[in-house]
Amino acid sequence: MHFSFIAQRGIQALVTLLTVSLVSFALMKSLPGDPLDILLGSAQKDIAPQELDTLRQELGLNQNPVKQYSLWLASWLAPARDENLALGLSYRDGRPVKEVIMERLPATLALCGLALVLSFSLGIALGALLAYLRLRGERSPAVRNLSLAISAALAGFYAMPAFWLAFLLVAALALRPDLYPPPIFGISAPGKDVDLTIVRYLLPPALILSLRRLVKVALYVKELALQELSSPYVLSALAKGLSLFQVTCRHVLKNCLVPVVNLLGLSAPSLVGGSVLIETIFCLPGLGRLSVEAAFGRNYPVLLSLSMLYGTVVVVASFAADCLSRSLDVRLQEGN
């Protein structure tokens, strides 16, 4: 039963991925302009027509679209093959798109990884605190006011545009040359990248990136914990003589785990999407900034390969979250 579930979800994920690739490819092909024109630029005038034809053949531009699509797909699946297809070359410098993407991957991975850790560790802690304050607040008004104030602050942070907070933070950090010696985040040296090996430089962007997610996780965990704590099994466990702490650790946390794992799997799009603006503002050499550069330069092969890559990450993450929550929760397995 478990296997059939995984197979079914796997096939669904594959179909989604194929559709993403098909849409990306169709968009790329339907764009105005000959890729050769853009790749060669003004140098095209100096090349003999026969040579242009040979080049066209080498780049796979004279094949029919179906063949081109299958070649493009094959170059995605099998590395180091067919890299010189026209659609696999960055319009900006003629390098293979994969090489360009691989260069930028570490920064995005580091940023999103740190943001994910921050948003879930801080979010769960804050959610638990809010739930505790809510339970306590039923008796004392001071605690209730405190929890209301925290909730209001969270709602405020949730409404603020992340990029605005980001550039205010950059401006604030620029005033502390002892902590962040200039040039920081490309401020006085546009285009100068941040050294990723220093956590101090990665922390501010990761914090901003995780903020919205953090609020979401905190509110979610708070509701979840309150709901679980008011359910009958907690009452009966308490009646049997267990302490509230024991009940929380042994039963409540376990039941809260599955929804949180699901939320983890679903946070991929917002993190990856948020990294676009954050990387641009903090001058991190990541994929997000690459996609902005590609959008400005109308570098469609890079842009659409990126959307394909992002799509893959998102689909795989939600698939993994599905499988993981199945294996964590026995009730879900029986329900199917």
Next chain:
Amino acid sequence: MKRLNPAQLTGLSILSVMVFLALLGLLEPPCLSNLAPADINVPPFQNPRHLFGTDGLGRDLFTMLLKGAAGTLFVGLAAALSASIFGYCLGAFSALCGGLIDSLLMRLVDALLSVPAIVLLLTISSLISSPEFTRTMLAVGGLKQLSQGLALSDHSLGYLPLLSVVAAIAATNWLESARVARALTQKLMTEEYMLAARSLGAGSLHLLRYHLGPALQAVAALETTLLTADAIIMESGLTYLGLGLGPATPSWGGMLKEAQSGLLCGNLHGAVLPGLFLALTVMGINLLAARSKEHG
């Protein structure tokens, strides 16, 4: 009409103030339009003529905020409305059709949803703002009227960014609405009154007009409200990157973009105020929507 609770009332009053400001910005009463050149980077509360101070070009910040309100709110509302209308129509259509059309449409929605909205947004707005696109718009005869209306020409984009930003945001936001509408329609179709109507011979159109439509409307209204907040944030981000509204259409995102360079000259208020207005508007929308979800 249900009575509003305090949170909703707060949200509503914040939004009314914002709409009032936007109207002021559009009507430009002479006592308020104060764009005559002045000293640059005047801090707030120093000069009675510029209560909020001036920006890096010496423009009165309050007047700019008024003008920006109109652009920001218009894009947010227009994008959310068109996204939810399109999404709801398509979702209901997909559910009513069923079968192959339904699964094809839903796979497409799944695929587009798996690409982060901002990447789609970058792709679409880079497409629409490309010179080839403008040339095609000018070349096609039937679009001439539209191009003229948008003040589009060889050397200027006119109001095209306004339209293209709305289109780009709507194109990424309809997906969620389509999913919700499809699920809701499928659920409604199993209700007994639907069965009764159908067994009396009601066709799809009748069902849509008298039974599905009203039921979908209530959910759609709530979703459009929430989408407006998303659209406002998206527009400001896009404009900040330089792919959104051009300088011809003032918006809070555009003000933030301009204020970033002023920040280094010590013009803090120019960067703080538009962001605060954005955050307040989004919070007002969230307050209005979140509470009505709980109680309705």
